[in-house]
Amino acid sequence: MGYNKTIMFPRLKINLKAIGENYLTIKRRCEPLGVDVVPVVKVVLGDENIVRVLKSLGARVIGDSRIRNIKNFSNVNVEKMLLRSPMLSEIEEVIEFSDISLNTEIEVIKHLSKVSSRKGRIHKVIVMVEVGELREGVMPEDVLFFVKKIMELSSIEFLGIGTNLTCLSGIIPTKENLGVLLKLKNLIEEHGIEVKVVSGGGSNLLPMIWRGKLPRFINQIRVGEGIFLGVEAINRKPLPGLRQDTFTLEAEVIEVKRKPSLPWGERTVDAFGEVPEFEDRGIRRRAILALGRQDVSLSGIIPLDKFEIIGASSDHMVIDVENCPHIKVGDIVSFKLNYAGVLFAMTSPFVEKVYIEE
Template sequence: MYPCIEINLRKIETNARRLSRLFKPVGISIMAVTKGFSAEPRIAEAILKGGAEYIADARIQNLKKLHHLPKEKVLLRLPMKSEIRDVVKYCDYSLNSEIETLREIGKVAREMNTVHKVIIMVDLGDYREGIRYHRVEQFVQEAIEIEGVEIRGFGVNLTCFGGVIPEQTTLLRLVEISETMRVKYDLEIDIVSGGSSSSVYLLNEENGFPMGINNLRLGEVMLLGKETAFGKRFDGLYEDAFILKAQIIELKDKPSVPHGRIGRDAFGNVPIYEDRGIIRRAILALGKQDVDPSGIVPVNQDISILGASSDHLILDLSRDRYSYQVGDIIHFYVKYGGMLNAMTSPYVEKIYIEDEKNGEDEEEFLLVESI
């Protein structure tokens, strides 16, 4: 059934294992971030087989799906007050930056006769979540008075909103804050989390990670093989563990510029077209309800994406040398956003594969596949 996304579990497990082997010697544990694939258990299990020590997700619904897996669970998004009972029940740790939320967590934890571990997020310049560094001590002073809550770590988020690249000096500040708070308030600190897939590039830098950073929250680099600070492939990881497939439903020669007065498209935008004369246009049964076209890349580099509506993806096949026909299947690599969309969409079938095909034959198959 199409559209579908093929997930190669062996490649994902291999990526996780290679990353674990790189980071364990420098004392850094890995939180496997599962939100990019809607926390599908088979994918999470492959990552854990590769050596990840924690499971982390932004949504409590996803962590519930993985409750059976024998690893500690971490809620990545700051808890909503409306979900705190589930946070305490299903999560071993949560990331926090609001004292009122911590008070609510402590109240619920006491009712449930437990103690909830929290990681305090520090804002070091990206200006998403976190306490400004000069206010951390005041926050800790208040937080340690809350029964039912234990401060067990400090973390930082970079790149995701402001695009700020993690650097040694920035992460060293996090380490210094963590160590100061640990000593002054006699805290038991398990985790000093130095960011996400945008931080991994530091492993190959001259000074590496500052001593004291002992955790990273990794999703994209394990799943798609790229660090996200500069968008480069990281240490030979697989970039094609996820392949999106869609079927051609129309294939005709048509002008490259629509005929008539141009207004807004179905999404309220006024499109702009380049006049390239008559082109070979293919329509695929795949649309914006399934995936953002900016989040996918045709495996066949002779194909270009012209645009999409809710249910149709329009391609230019004018340079195609494989002579696609109606009914043929086009393959796409996915970026993180494309993977997120496709794995979330109920209209995209998920197909899990264990075995890898061999190099050259696999590439040819990706470029030309008929049903």
């Protein structure tokens, strides 16, 4: 592809059709199991266009970790779930812009109760339980007491319990650690308190769902990677029926020259305090892209042609194009992205976002 003055680069092509198809495939797998799928849109910063597509396909609740992102789709008529425990400094906005939040601190829920009462609203809470990941969560032995305290508060609806696995410590969901939720559900209900929701995890549960092994007591999953990348969150492998052509990053070539592959002169660390290593491969054909670490994570992009990434500063990326003699100045090269790649590209204000349906 050559130069086109009407298009800005770098740009991220967002395939709404592929994203929507992934959501529908997961939803149809979960419906017979009685499992509600909550799309998690934090990797796309709560993009309103994407949220509208998901709502049109049947999503009733949309989740995000940041109130700022939830504000981005405040005009879409869906329930909004705040996935990160609310900060005390944002309680007013939590009540204003979200309907449900995941919680682990009774002091925070007390503040949610006060603001909800003042605003004449009911805020729903899910209590997160620690089952081994050691991120957020109430210890299992404290959950019943914790829930009883919630039941004393006005303007708060106890919705259920949930857990998070794999994201921080890499702990894989199993029948054993998820079973903690079933024991707690039964214990809480023995004390006359209904547990409407058991939110068992996210894309890390998709392998269980595909194999028909998801524990029956789980009735909600919070899914990001499965929808946006078509992979499960344990080994990042594609799942049958899901599409991986959801995002494509494009960048423009601004220099092509034959140069030595080994830098010369006295060396120090690079702009990021690192000491990059280079292999002497002789004179090679190299190109520079108008793309850098302020736009993407190098570990988050995969070339869609036979060129190699050599390195990048904040706004220049150097690639080896010895095996791509067709690449010239003004050409556009493309990359596939993983989760980190999508996250960085969506977050960078210097990356143009373009919506396609293919």
